Amino acid sequence: MKLRCHFVLAIILLVPLLSPGADEGQQTNMVEEIKQLRLRTEALEKKLSDTKPVALSLGSVSAGSSYMNASFDVLFNAGWSSTPDTKEIQPGCHDPSQRGFSIRNAELALDGAVDPYFKAFANIVFMTDFEEETQLELEEAYALSSSLPYGLQAKAGRFYAEFGRQNTQHPHTWSFVDQPLVLNRMFGEDGLRQNGVRLSWLAPTPNFTELTLGVFNGQGGDAFSFRYTGEADTNGVDRLYGRATTARNLDGLGDFLFVPCLASAFDLTDSQTLVLGASAALGPNDTGKDTYTMIYGVDTYWKWKPANAEAGWPFVTWQTEALARNFEAGADETAGLPSETLCDWGLYSQVQWGFIRCWTAGLRGEYVTGNTSASTEANEERATTTRVSPNVTWYPTEFSKIRLQYNHDWREYAQDADAVWLQLEFMLGAHAAHKF
Amino acid sequence: MKTKTVINTIILAAALLFGFAAASHAKLNVVATTPDFGAIAREIGGDLVQVNVLAKPTEDSHFVDAKPSYIVKLAHTDVLIEGGAELEMGWLPPLIGGARNSKIELGRPGRVRCAEGLVLLEVPTTLDRSMGDIHAMGNPHFMTDPVNARHAAERVGAVFSTVDPQNAATYRERLAAFTKRLDEKLAVWQKQLEPFKDRRVVAYHNSWPYFANRFGIKINLFLEPKPGIPPTPAHLADMVTRMKTERIGVILVEPYQNRKTAEKVSAETGAAIVDFAQYPGGVKGTEGGYIELMNYLVNTLAMALKNSGVSKEQKQ
Numbered sequence: 001m002k003l004r005c006h007f008v009l010a011i012i013l014l015v016p017l018l019s020p021g022a023d024e025g026q027q028t029n030m031v032e033e034i035k036q037l038r039l040r041t042e043a044l045e046k047k048l049s050d051t052k053p054v055a056l057s058l059g060s061v062s063a064g065s066s067y068m069n070a071s072f073d074v075l076f077n078a079g080w081s082s083t084p085d086t087k088e089i090q091p092g093c094h095d096p097s098q099r100g101f102s103i104r105n106a107e108l109a110l111d112g113a114v115d116p117y118f119k120a121f122a123n124i125v126f127m128t129d130f131e132e133e134t135q136l137e138l139e140e141a142y143a144l145s146s147s148l149p150y151g152l153q154a155k156a157g158r159f160y161a162e163f164g165r166q167n168t169q170h171p172h173t174w175s176f177v178d179q180p181l182v183l184n185r186m187f188g189e190d191g192l193r194q195n196g197v198r199l200s201w202l203a204p205t206p207n208f209t210e211l212t213l214g215v216f217n218g219q220g221g222d223a224f225s226f227r228y229t230g231e232a233d234t235n236g237v238d239r240l241y242g243r244a245t246t247a248r249n250l251d252g253l254g255d256f257l258f259v260p261c262l263a264s265a266f267d268l269t270d271s272q273t274l275v276l277g278a279s280a281a282l283g284p285n286d287t288g289k290d291t292y293t294m295i296y297g298v299d300t301y302w303k304w305k306p307a308n309a310e311a312g313w314p315f316v317t318w319q320t321e322a323l324a325r326n327f328e329a330g331a332d333e334t335a336g337l338p339s340e341t342l343c344d345w346g347l348y349s350q351v352q353w354g355f356i357r358c359w360t361a362g363l364r365g366e367y368v369t370g371n372t373s374a375s376t377e378a379n380e381e382r383a384t385t386t387r388v389s390p391n392v393t394w395y396p397t398e399f400s401k402i403r404l405q406y407n408h409d410w411r412e413y414a415q416d417a418d419a420v421w422l423q424l425e426f427m428l429g430a431h432a433a434h435k436f
Numbered sequence: 437m438k439t440k441t442v443i444n445t446i447i448l449a450a451a452l453l454f455g456f457a458a459a460s461h462a463k464l465n466v467v468a469t470t471p472d473f474g475a476i477a478r479e480i481g482g483d484l485v486q487v488n489v490l491a492k493p494t495e496d497s498h499f500v501d502a503k504p505s506y507i508v509k510l511a512h513t514d515v516l517i518e519g520g521a522e523l524e525m526g527w528l529p530p531l532i533g534g535a536r537n538s539k540i541e542l543g544r545p546g547r548v549r550c551a552e553g554l555v556l557l558e559v560p561t562t563l564d565r566s567m568g569d570i571h572a573m574g575n576p577h578f579m580t581d582p583v584n585a586r587h588a589a590e591r592v593g594a595v596f597s598t599v600d601p602q603n604a605a606t607y608r609e610r611l612a613a614f615t616k617r618l619d620e621k622l623a624v625w626q627k628q629l630e631p632f633k634d635r636r637v638v639a640y641h642n643s644w645p646y647f648a649n650r651f652g653i654k655i656n657l658f659l660e661p662k663p664g665i666p667p668t669p670a671h672l673a674d675m676v677t678r679m680k681t682e683r684i685g686v687i688l689v690e691p692y693q694n695r696k697t698a699e700k701v702s703a704e705t706g707a708a709i710v711d712f713a714q715y716p717g718g719v720k721g722t723e724g725g726y727i728e729l730m731n732y733l734v735n736t737l738a739m740a741l742k743n744s745g746v747s748k749e750q751k752q
Contacts, residue, residue, distance in 0.1 A: 116541075119533070144533070146541070151511065153536050202511055202536055208504035210534075265504030270492065273503050305501060307492045308692045311664065312499040357666055357694070397664065398526075399565060435530045436502045 068112035071429035073172050075105040079421035089409055089417045092179030093190035094127070094171040096421045103128045105171045107139065111432045118143045121432070123170065139193070151202035161192040161259045162200070162212045163279040164299040164321045173434055175319070175352045175360075177405045177423045181368045181385055182346030186295050186323050188224025192281060194257065208265040217250070218257025218283040225293045225327060226257050226283040241342065241382075242375030243332040245286040257283030265436075275301040275436070288330020288339065297323040303436075313357040322347035329378070337374050344370035344382055358396065364389045383412040399427045464600045466515045467540075469524045470497050471715035472579045473517040473550060473588065475725040479614045480593045484603050488513070490531075493717035494691035498569070498664070502527040510535035513546075514599055517592060520549025521556060523576035545598045550588040554578055557645045569664025580714055580733075581646035582622045585726055586615055621727055625734040626651060632741040638679060638707070639688040640698060643714055647733070655688065659697055667697050679705045685744025686737070688712040691719065710740045 077096035083089055086098045094105040106126040114120050123140040142157030160168040166183060183191060196216030203209040218226035229247050230240030238245045250256065261279040268274055281295040298321070305315040324345040331339040346368030354360045366389075370382035391405035402424050409417040463486040468474035474489035481487065488509045491500045510516065510531055518524055532540065539546040556574025563572055578584045593611035597604035633652040640659045648655040657678065661671040678684070685707045689698045698709050712733060713719040722729040 146533075146536075147538055148536065149538075151536055202507070202534070206508070208508050210504075263504075267503065267505045273501070273505070275504065303501070308494040309499070310496055310692045310694060311666075312496070312501075397565075397569070433502065433526050433529050435534075436504055 066112070066430075068110055069430040069432060071109045071427055071431035073105075073107050073109065073425065073427040073431065074103065075172055075177075076424045076426075077102045077104065077177065077421055078423075079419065081419035082415075082417050086419070088414075089407070089411075089419060090178055091184050091189055095178040096419075096423070098130060107170065107172070109170075109431060113146070114143065117145065117147055119146050120144070139190075151204065153200045153202075154197065155200070156197045158195045159193065159198075161194060161196075161214045161216060161281065162198060162261045163187075163192055163259055163281055163295075164261075164277060164297045164323070165275075165301055165319060166321065167191045172425055172427070175317075175350055175362055176364055176389055176391060177403060177421045178389075178407070180321065180348040180364075181366045181387060182321065182323050182348055185344060185346060185368050185370075185382065186225055186281075186325050188221050188228070190222055192224075192259070193222040194218060194220075196257075198259070207267075208263075210263050212259075212261045212263075214257075214259035214261075216257040216259065216283075218255075219247075223257055223283070225281070225285060225295060225325060227255070227286050229286050239377070240285075240287055241327075241329055241373065241378035242335055242337055243287045243329055244335065248284065248286060248289075255284055257281060271306050272302065272304050273436070275299075277301075285327065285329075287332075288328070291328040291330045291339075293325065293327050295323060295325045297321060310357055313354045313359075315352075315354040317352045318350070319352075320347065320349040329373070329375075335375075340374060342370060342373055342378060342382065344368070358394060360393045360395070362389075362391045362393070364391075380413055383414075385412065386410040401425045464515065464596065464603075465513045466517065467509050467513040469516075469518040469528060470579075471717055472585070472726060472729075473519070473592075475716045475729070476585065476589050476592055477515075477517055479725060480589060480596055480607055480610050482606070482610055484600070484606060485596070491715075493713065493715040496692040497523055497714070498526065500524070500527045502530045504534075506531050507534040510540065511537050513537065514539055515546045515548060515595060516540040517548040517550065517588075519551050519576055519578070521551035521573045521576035521578065522571045545595055548591055548595050550584075550591055551576070551578060552591070554584055554587060557649065558642075568660075568662025575642065575645050577643040577714060578646050580644055581650045582618055582625070582726075582730055583650065584646060585730075586618055589614055589618070617727060621730065625730060628734050628738045629653060629741075632738065635741055636682060636684050637686045637688060637737070637741075638675065638684055638701075639712075640690065640693040643690065644688065644712070651734070653737070657684070659687070659701065667694070672697070672701060676701060676704045679707055686710055686740045688737075690714065708740050708744055710736055712736075 075094070078101050079096055080099050081089060086096065090096055096102050097104055104127045108124045111121040112119070120143045121140060125137045125139045127135050129135055138158060140159045142155050142159040145154040148154060162168055166174065166180065167187065194216035196214055198212055198214035200210055200212040203211060216223065219228065221228055227248060228240065229238040229245040231238065233239050248255070259279065259281045261277065263275060263277040265273060265275045277299040279297045283293060285291050285293045300320050302318045303315060305312070309315065322345070325343070327342040327344070329340050329342050331337060346366070348364060348366040350362060350364035352360050352362045366387040369384040373379050387407055387409045389405055389407045391403055393401055393403040395401045402422070405421045407419045411417060464481060464484060466477045466481065466485045466487045468477055468487060468489045470491045471489050471493040474487050477485060477487045490506050490509070491497045518528060538544070541547065551573070556578060559574040560570050560572065563570065579588065589611060593607050596607040629651040634654060636654040636657065638657045638659065639655050642658055642663050644655040657675065659667045659672065659675060661668055687698050687702060687707050687709050689695055689709055690712055701707065702709050711719050713722060713729065716725055716729040717723045719732060722732045
């Protein structure tokens with residue numbers, strides 16, 4: 001032990017003694033080498049500082065950077081309608097459905113990136129029916145491509161078709177408690193929502209122009225004007241607009257539902273934006289062998305918000321959608337109905353005024369009408385209706401709101417109707433940000 | 437002969453067209469979410485970059501409309517500069533989703549998140565919205581500290597050099613010049629606010645903790661009862677009492693905030709309202725850039741604190 005210590009000590013002492021003994025040339029070599037090394041290190045450091053920032057990830061887990069955002073949003077309704085059967089005047093799936101209290105939309109929304117190639121979104125909706133039993137619905141579940149070239153983007157799964165403005169919006173983002181009558185008449189109680197695919201293209205124009213084409217099965221109640229067999233009569237025969245229907249299969253490409261849509265946006269000034277859209281939904285229906293439905297729509301959305309708005313207030317928005325439908329109804333000889341074309345059209349126009357922070361006042365006018373059919377059922381279901389709805393909403397934060405709305409309906413075959421609704425929205429969790 | 441002329445014309449036209457296309461693409465295309473990042477990008481990029489800023493300087497940057505025209509701007513950009521600390525969470529994701537631009541995907545060099553590498557203040561221990569509009573990653577208004585702006589400038593400079601290596605030397609020079617100017621100014625600003633160390637100032641919203649930290653001012657009383665919750669009469673009454681007892685003489689108000697509320701409090705307390713802005717151009721005279729903005733902020737605050745009576749000496 002002692003010996004080893006001495007040995008180490010001897011070496012330590014010897015090293016400084018030895019080094020002056022090294023020849024002069026070697027020393028200059030070493031200095032030169034150190035100089036070279038220093039230069040190289042400097043060059044490397046410089047290079048490193050140039051490329052440093054690539055993909056450092058933020059340490060903490062947050063709403064915006066987690067694997068999946070999850071939110072739960074509830075629309076709770078209270079109110080009264082002059083008609084005992086509220087469904088008569090509030091046919092929308094997510095509308096307040098009865099006098100008293102109702103929950104027609106409690107949605108669990110999930111979204112996030114799947115991998116570098118796909119993003120995904122799912123919306124699972126719970127609602128209570130007249131017996132207060134809970135209904136469950138896979139409202140939307142789709143994947144969205146995130147890395148296609150040439151401004152293309154693909155969507156696949158189950159989703160609301162990109163037609164017009166409100167069809168793709170979820171009820172908690174609506175400006176009124178209920179679905180516009182014209183969307184209900186053309187698309188049924190829950191909008192145009194199907195399994196399918198859609199491709200969209202962002203045109204390389206100076207202003208925003210997006211072209212989309214959706215291809216869907218076009219069947220069932222969520223594609224009301226298309227391959228939908230209607231409801232069973234007392235004899236158990238499925239009927240739509242008085243005609244017995246036959247569920248037809250997909251026999252070729254022409255049996256799919258095609259939904260093309262064009263949207264363009266213009267910044268009129270720094271504080272005003274205008275969005276214009278034109279859409280169509282084209283596909284066969286189940287009332288005959290070769291019967292076809294064509295729905296066309298145009299929509300406009302205008303928004304004013306000053307450059308010094310606080311938390312989004314004040315603002316004014318004006319949204320209008322007009323739709324027209326040609327529904328080729330097949331002949332039903334046993335019911336005494338000829339083949340005919342049912343022509344319907346309708347529109348709604350609504351203004352929302354955010355007059356003071358957290359408060360908005362709104363007014364909506366609606367009109368739907370259709371030509372006279374040989375079928376009494378068709379005439380009743382397609383009766384001319386005019387509706388006016390004023391409302392006022394208080395948003396304590398962007399996660400809750402309380403809305404009071406009044407509807408007055410002028411109806412062709414029935415008495416005028418009134419309804420008053422109070423709606424409370426409350427949302428938990430991190431919800432995906434909404435489009436303009 | 438005729439066909440030859442036609443062909444020649446076509447070739448000439450094509451050449452001109454490509455020439456124009458090349459010329460118009462010669463500049464590096466940059467989008468900044470807010471005007472502070474835009475100003476930094478212009479400092480570093482100069483004439484070599486074309487900068488588009490989404491949020492307006494007077495706008496509430498928590499609530500920017502996701503306008504379709506912004507999607508077009510993002511679709512054609514080479515670089516996107518954002519804070520990345522949740523300030524833009526409510527409007528940037530749908531814009532990026534719509535833009536379909538692989539250059540600005542997360543993890544790509546073209547996506548600059550200026551908060552990366554910074555230690556953010558006020559990171560909440562629990563995420564509970566009963567506490568108001570809180571940010572999981574911490575307070576996102578970090579650019580009000582010039583040291584953080586320096587960090588942002590360095591990141592932007594490095595990214596410009598990576599994405600546009602031909603001009604790397606110019607970017608490096610401009611970055612060095614900017615940080616030198618900033619460092620010099622910072623020393624001046626600190627000296628200017630030195631006499632008012634630990635003085636308390638009221639702000640409408642909690643946008644200024646980084647500024648307060650850097651310059652030793654206390655900005656920790658707010659007209660908003662909780663972040664993002666509009667002022668209530670009860671809270672304002674409480675604030676008036678506190679301001680009177682603590683002899684607080686300055687209220688900071690940003691362009692989008694409710695000036696009337698501040699005026700009411702000012703009328704009752706005699707406190708001065710000082711127009712503050714986080715973004716160059718938010719207040720008149722700050723359009724020049726980040727340093728001009730900071731200059732304005734420090735000058736006006738120093739002036740207001742001086743005029744509001746209680747100086748440090750008197751207090752002791």
